[in-house]
Amino acid sequence: MTAPRTTDSAAPRPDPALVRDWLSEVPDPEIPVISITDLGIVRDVAWEEGTLVVRVTPTYSGCPATSVIEMEIERHLAERGVASLRVERQLSPPWTTDWIGAEAREKLRAYGIAPPIDGTASDGRLAARAARLAGGGNASPACPRCGSARTEEVSRFGSTPCKAAWRCTDCLEPFDYFKCI
Amino acid sequence: MAGAADPRPGDPLFAPEHRDAAFDWLCGLGDGALILGHRLSEWCGKAPALEEDIALANVALDLIGHAEMWLALAGEVEGQGRSADDLAYLRDALRFRNPLLVELPNRDMAVTTMRQFLFDAWHLPMLHALSESASPRLAEIAAKARKEVAYHLERSQDLVIRLGDGTEESHARMQTALERLWPYAGELCQPAPGDAALVEAGLVPDMAAVSATWQEILDETLREATLERPEGRADVQNGGRKGRHSEHLGFLLAEMQFLQRAYPGAEW
Numbered sequence: 001m002t003a004p005r006t007t008d009s010a011a012p013r014p015d016p017a018l019v020r021d022w023l024s025e026v027p028d029p030e031i032p033v034i035s036i037t038d039l040g041i042v043r044d045v046a047w048e049e050g051t052l053v054v055r056v057t058p059t060y061s062g063c064p065a066t067s068v069i070e071m072e073i074e075r076h077l078a079e080r081g082v083a084s085l086r087v088e089r090q091l092s093p094p095w096t097t098d099w100i101g102a103e104a105r106e107k108l109r110a111y112g113i114a115p116p117i118d119g120t121a122s123d124g125r126l127a128a129r130a131a132r133l134a135g136g137g138n139a140s141p142a143c144p145r146c147g148s149a150r151t152e153e154v155s156r157f158g159s160t161p162c163k164a165a166w167r168c169t170d171c172l173e174p175f176d177y178f179k180c181i
Numbered sequence: 182m183a184g185a186a187d188p189r190p191g192d193p194l195f196a197p198e199h200r201d202a203a204f205d206w207l208c209g210l211g212d213g214a215l216i217l218g219h220r221l222s223e224w225c226g227k228a229p230a231l232e233e234d235i236a237l238a239n240v241a242l243d244l245i246g247h248a249e250m251w252l253a254l255a256g257e258v259e260g261q262g263r264s265a266d267d268l269a270y271l272r273d274a275l276r277f278r279n280p281l282l283v284e285l286p287n288r289d290m291a292v293t294t295m296r297q298f299l300f301d302a303w304h305l306p307m308l309h310a311l312s313e314s315a316s317p318r319l320a321e322i323a324a325k326a327r328k329e330v331a332y333h334l335e336r337s338q339d340l341v342i343r344l345g346d347g348t349e350e351s352h353a354r355m356q357t358a359l360e361r362l363w364p365y366a367g368e369l370c371q372p373a374p375g376d377a378a379l380v381e382a383g384l385v386p387d388m389a390a391v392s393a394t395w396q397e398i399l400d401e402t403l404r405e406a407t408l409e410r411p412e413g414r415a416d417v418q419n420g421g422r423k424g425r426h427s428e429h430l431g432f433l434l435a436e437m438q439f440l441q442r443a444y445p446g447a448e449w
């Protein structure tokens with residue numbers, strides 16, 4: 001995003017584990033209750049010849065939050081005194097919601113977003129359609145508001161690329177489902 | 182843009198003998214995603230239902246994201262220093278390599294939905310095969326994109342079935358849309374003359390194999406949707422890969438490229 005800042009050989013090199021801790025304070029711009037490390041998009045933190053390299057994987061290819069996240073990382077680490085930084089985008093392996101930790105899933109639920117149900121990513125096959133339309137099976141998220149399992153999909157696409165729109169048939173509230181990818 | 186990953190000089194995609202064909206092929210894929218993404222974005226704020234409006238904008242966003250990755254890679258392969266933005270905003274219609282299907286006007290939701298389904302049903306097996314490419318750069322973008330495209334196909338397939346097997350009105354409109362788009366659909370699976378060497382090198386998929394899966398998805402879905410597969414040939418309208426476009430592309434580019442043409446280098 002920006003050219004590496006000039007290297008000051010005397011500058012301290014904070015440990016990558018410490019840098020990860022700092023990055024866990026950077027909120028996701030679209031879902032501020034979870035951090036970018038909660039999301040699992042920080043793939044690697046390492047020093048390369050005096051430059052701190054942070055590798056980040058995008059959630060969705062066209063997600064407008066990706067550049068914002070990269071800017072936030074730069075700003076946050078600059079405040080912590082990192083003088084030479086390079087943020088790299090890493091595509092492989094592609095991001096999956098499986099990388100969202102258990103604690104983050106609870107934060108999502110408390111925020112009103114049903115967390116992803118692992119193993120239910122779309123494979124585009126027609127065969128799964130009947131089960132999907134019936135809303136049954138393991139692909140049906142519980143209502144984050146009342147906990148009811150009686151929910152139905154309104155649209156496979158929601159307010160941001162990572163979410164789908166669902167509705168609870170018990171409390172009748174609409175809710176976002178963080179869809180599995 | 183984030184700092185790019187290493188250009189990986191060992192990647193066979195960058196071999197000099199493949200340069201022209203690979204650039205052309207990548208523009209084909211990138212332009213297809215870009216132009217369809219732009220068409221879908223035209224629905225933003227005026228689709229017939231809020232859920233559809235949001236879904237179409239989301240799919241558009243994914244496709245424009247894919248276009249950015251493919252065109253950036255095309256620029257790297259070409260080696261002339263052109264960025265994804267340069268390729269998207271500063272080429273004329275003759276230089277675009279998208280299939281004609283994606284540049285056709287949206288018309289009604291039947292045409293928009295049917296076109297999306299015809300495209301998605303090709304796009305998913307295409308990316309699936311491409312994720313096995315001998316080029317790590319091609320493979321990783323395809324592996325990323327195909328997860329998103331699986332959702333695109335699920336949605337468009339669902340809609341084709343619900344509208345096809347819906348009311349008399351929706352059924353008739355979907356059948357008409359299918360017949361209108363059919364002569365353009367086959368171009369998706371038509372290889373360009375330069376592709377053979379790329380297929381030989383294991384860089385890009387053999388279109389015959391992609392076409393077979395595409396046909397299967399089509400047959401299965403149309404049957405469920407109670408729609409009739411048109412009898413005519415599906416590949417009579419073509420030429421996009423050679424830069425021979427319909428009159429519609431020029432108008433689309435006039436809108437899409439206006440800002441960069443009028444205010445070169447403008448950023449926001």
Ligand SMILES: [Zn+2]
Nearest residue numbers: 143146168171
């Ligand atoms: Zn509820």
